[in-house]
Amino acid sequence: MLSLRTIRARSWRSIPLARTIATSETSAPHSPPQRHGFLPGAPASAITTKLHFFNSVLEQSQIPTYRVLDGSGNIVEGAVEPEIDEAFARRLYHTMNLLPVLDTLLYNVQRQGKISFYMTTHGEEASVVGSAAALGSRDEVLGQYREMGVLLWRDYPLSSVMGQCFSNENDDSTKGRQMPVHFGSPEHHFHTISSPLATQIPQAAGVAYALKRDTERRGKDCAICYFGEGAASEGDFHAGLGMASVLGGPLIFFCRNNGFAISTPTTDQYAGDGIAARGPAYGMDTVRVDGNDVLAVLGAVREARRRAVTGGKAVLVEAMTYRVGHHSTSDDSYAYRARQEVEDWKKIDNPLHRMRRYLETKGWWDAAAEEALKDSQKKIVMEAFRAAENTPKPVLDNIFTDVWDEMPWILKEQKEELREILRKYGDVWEPYKTERVKFRGNGVLEP
Template identity: 45%
Template structure:
């Protein structure tokens, strides 16, 4: 039986070889006829012949669609080595009409091109960075910059110094065991203060955990900072949050959440509310480079762009997401290019230049409110301190690198050089102010330490108007446990 099958197969192959020429000719003539018919039909339906040629060898789709059948026929011709080529037929077509040059697809008009070109996955030259002051604190000539008054400049600088001193003393307190946790803003003082100075007090702030300077600018006192860090009964969160998780309803500063990006979509929602209420204000949300690798960032950017809400996305690209450098986070040219993908006006600025930051945020705020649009700002800077007191950054970067940024690119030092060059500041004023602030910070720590903690009952209130039964049972259990093992609990926590 196997021999019989082989014999039949051999005879069939010989028959086809003998009739190959006539069979191919018949197929060629048939496909040529259909090719010209379908080509004219396709042109009438505004399908670019160029697209046909480019995709002819790859279409393997439903034959019921006319244009897809044409792709199939072109594919058959090439496979059968027909004497009529697709490319030669296309080049013989008349010049495309204007309607073929641009097509109004859903979403916008698109021009066609004859070049098969993919977008580059990298650029030889990165997006430029807006800067006003050079490394020595001197302004460039012919620079686009706003004029700021002496009073505003001095307030900006003294707030930067206050933030710097506050970080140093509170950090030392954590190392002494007086508070449990802390995170500094070392190297990012200009981002905090200059951006805050460009906003209005009625603008809403959705921070991450490295923007206490924004709260400082708005009037949050040193004592209020200390109360939060020590979690005493005067702390607005009643001691239920970690240190540095500040918040102030009065100052429109939403409480910090221990995440890298959940505040971003929240900011978009708040901005949409402002738009609906036709308020003359905007929202700003801060986040780091690591936050742009999260789904929250991308969802928020898309929502903000589509809904056209007045929100400023402020990214502190400080080079490190804890111990992960930016070159291990994404291949794109930083963060600024992500804005273009979502149709959001974007700018890259020097995050160590206080004047550049102030100018950019000031203009971004005007644009966001007047044009009802989101704006993305990428501030290039460097986190010159550890991520938090739980981190030792020398394990993943060199001490020399850190010290170089602390010195050569210090934003406080650069802004001081500028105000001194204008005769607005001097060494005596510097020494007196730093000494005064350090004494004030030490004093508020002593006060905060002596204030008792919130009562245990505060763990269970402020959530429900009428607490449910299970929550009442939990509170009773905790009270009983603390009383029974009083020696194991802090004596300054009232029951």
């Protein structure tokens, strides 16, 4: 029987000389070659006699943040602008501006009791739209709940936006059965959003693995998974990144680090160097980008997509931004942060202002264009809103459809029970009478 020492010695001799020598830009010119031990978990790890602990990815430095535009919309000295023309740049700005118009209206509509819930993207327009603009039209999107801008970039109709939020029959994907802002659209390659935090992260690893195995889409399309830094505290984050790093597949993990997980600031979420520090731990190419700089986000995600598709692997992007809106209509953010802090962020690092100044510097925008854009977007959003208010909800039978090809006995019993309740109380109890008229067919169940 061979001893462990003999096995290690033979294994050591079987490793090519090139693998036993590691060079470093920081090594001394005449330093002795570094040797690697036979360690299955890290076979390229150099052997050292120096006891050394580390807690930084880059050693003695924090991860830098990639930026193209400064806070005033000027190109930072030394920065390289991504390749875009006037039409593309104007489309970026148009889409970024459409988000707050929709958000303001629908937030107020929720306060009026016309929809049940809403979440805004205030302050994160550059992160969402800039990343969307870097994707291919067939790339699979797994969002969290602030990614409506991705759908808008892909020409998702405003009637569908309103239909989903109002749960009316224009909600083609979820047929009025989901909470507002839980969008989904197979046509736009946008996977339906679910409320439980971070569930989309391991699902995205599966989608990327499927793309890797699909001979028609391999090397052409990728998946992108959006989440906040709060979701990165969930176990699903580590499960998803672990799966993706081992299984492979073209995937961009896009973290919107907006400063708060609902009411919890980042200082109470992690002690490490943000979320980007975790990428190398899973063997992923990683970049941190200024999430309020739409050109930096565009360039970073374009390169992340190239690496993901050509390498068939996952890439991590951390976009550093700030949520200037409340977490949702169920939240009052002034209970845990100063109002002045929010107002300062709106002025100092506003993604819309930065992009507008860039366009003006290029000669692609002026005050007249700004006024015309605001007027036209308010008009089309209000038209979509008024139409949605007067559009009925889907037929009540949709409660029981789309799960089984043939309705099982238990659902048949439930449907008959509901039919009996409506027959008995539907025309006499005021809450039932009020709600039934909102449905197509006056809330009458089909046989």
